[in-house]
Amino acid sequence: MAILAYFGPLVFIPMFAAKQSKFARYHSNQGLLLLITAVAWSIVYGIINAILLAISWRLYTVSSIIGILSIVFFVLFIIGIINASNGRAKELPIIGKFKILK
Secondary structure, X not given: OOHHHHOHHHHXXXXXXXXXXXXXXXXXXXXXXXXXXXXXXXXXXXXXXXXXXXXXXXXXXXXXXXXXXXXXXXXXXXXXXXXXXXXXOOOOOOOOOOOOOO
């Protein structure tokens, strides 16, 4: 169940199906944080991309370089799955300190 927490919208399955499991709840929190930050980054990147391309099409290279930062979310996704599959309740780097679910 804890591994499902890192697959985007599937975060709600362990959140509701394994309410009593502290381990699944912990990883649901981590997955929810990852989902929220990824969506927020997508919105911010879309706005930045639109502004840069409205200024000049030549700024597409800059926009692409900024877009490469999305790889960070993929790396956090992999780290979360590895931690869940190994039975560790280890925080994700950068965003793991925050708690949404109690």
